Amino acid sequence: NAGVTQTPKFQVLKTGQSMTLQCAQDMNHEYMSWYRQDPGMGLRLIHYSVGAGITDQGEVPNGYNVSRSTTEDFPLRLLSAAPSQTSVYFCASSFLGLVGGDTDTQYFGPGTRLTVL
Amino acid sequence: RKEVEQDPGPFNVPEGATVAFNCTYSNSASQSFFWYRQDCRKEPKLLMSVYSSGNEDGRFTAQLNRASQYISLLIRDSKLSDSATYLCVVRIYNQGGKLIFGQGTELSVKP
Numbered sequence: 001n002a003g004v005t006q007t008p009k010f011q012v013l014k015t016g017q018s019m020t021l022q023c024a025q026d027m028n029h030e031y032m033s034w035y036r037q038d039p040g041m042g043l044r045l046i047h048y049s050v051g052a053g054i055t056d057q058g059e060v061p062n063g064y065n066v067s068r069s070t071t072e073d074f075p076l077r078l079l080s081a082a083p084s085q086t087s088v089y090f091c092a093s094s095f096l097g098l099v100g101g102d103t104d105t106q107y108f109g110p111g112t113r114l115t116v117l
Numbered sequence: 118r119k120e121v122e123q124d125p126g127p128f129n130v131p132e133g134a135t136v137a138f139n140c141t142y143s144n145s146a147s148q149s150f151f152w153y154r155q156d157c158r159k160e161p162k163l164l165m166s167v168y169s170s171g172n173e174d175g176r177f178t179a180q181l182n183r184a185s186q187y188i189s190l191l192i193r194d195s196k197l198s199d200s201a202t203y204l205c206v207v208r209i210y211n212q213g214g215k216l217i218f219g220q221g222t223e224l225s226v227k228p
Contacts, residue, residue: 031214042204042220043161050213058215090160096214105151106206106216108160 002026006091006109013081013116021076021112023091029107030096032074036060036087037111043090049074050096081116088113120144123205123219131227134195138222140188140205147217149208150181152190154201155221161204164190195226 007022025032033048035058045058049068063085065077074093078085094106123140130136138152150167165172167179167188178191188205205219 033216035218037158040220043218045215045217048213048215056213056215088158092216105163105166108162110160111158 004091004093004107004109006089006112008112009110010113011115013078013114015082015116017081019078019081021078021089021091021114023074023076023109024072025074025093025107026072027093027107028071029093030071031106032068032091032093033058033106034064034066034074034076035090035092036085037090038087046076046089078114083116086114086116119220120217121205121207121219123203123222125222126202127223127225129225129227130195132195132197134226135191135193136195136224137192138190138203138205138224140190140219142186142188142205142207142217144207144209144212144217145186146209146211147186147207148210150179150188151206151208152177152179152188153204153206153218155204156201164203192224195224197226197228200224200226 004025030051034046035043037043044060047066049055089112091109092106121142152164153161154164155161167181171180176193180189202221202223204221208216
């Protein structure tokens with residue numbers, strides 16, 4: 001298994017540009033999510049999905065769109081990049097099975113480091 | 118108030134010390150609890166799940182107190198390789214199973 005993959009690893013954008021961060025998993029996980037991490041802020045949830053065709057907002061959804069057309073893929077779209085979106089973005093996935101069981105473990109991708117000038 | 122709050126760091130300890138991290142959560146519907154470790158802004162990795170009865174994995178012990186909405190992580194006999202940021206995470210199943218992270222507590226173990 002490749003686990004959770006993210007592309008690109010690094011990206012520099014100019015203000016106003018749009019782009020899509022890709023995330024894919026090959027573990028047949030129902031749950032997928034996007035986080036951003038800023039210094040001193042921990043990981044903050046942007047959007048999440050509990051299955052194909054189902055998405056919901058997290059703590060900081062403004063400026064981002066998501067869709068989940070397949071179980072495997074969960075792309076994150078920046079519609080019009082702003083300097084405030086400079087951050088490290090992590091995608092993660094897990095099963096939505098047994099509460100407290102081993103299937104609850106969330107697996108992370110390696111992250112995308114985005115700079116908006 | 119943040120949904121998940123951790124001790125502010127950093128913690129600087131000598132090798133061999135015992136160190137404890139504390140975490141509180143505000144949502145009583147939180148169902149699953151975890152400690153993750155993150156090195157140098159790499160992706161977080163699961164350290165251990167936290168079960169109601171408490172659990173131990175080598176030098177690491179996790180405790181859960183649902184009544185007080187409190188989670189702890191104890192590291193005994195600290196090693197240099199334990200230096201990292203430790204993240205407390207709760208999963209809220211009645212909100213679509215979303216996970217909420219604490220801000221993290223940085224640990225630095227010195228020789």
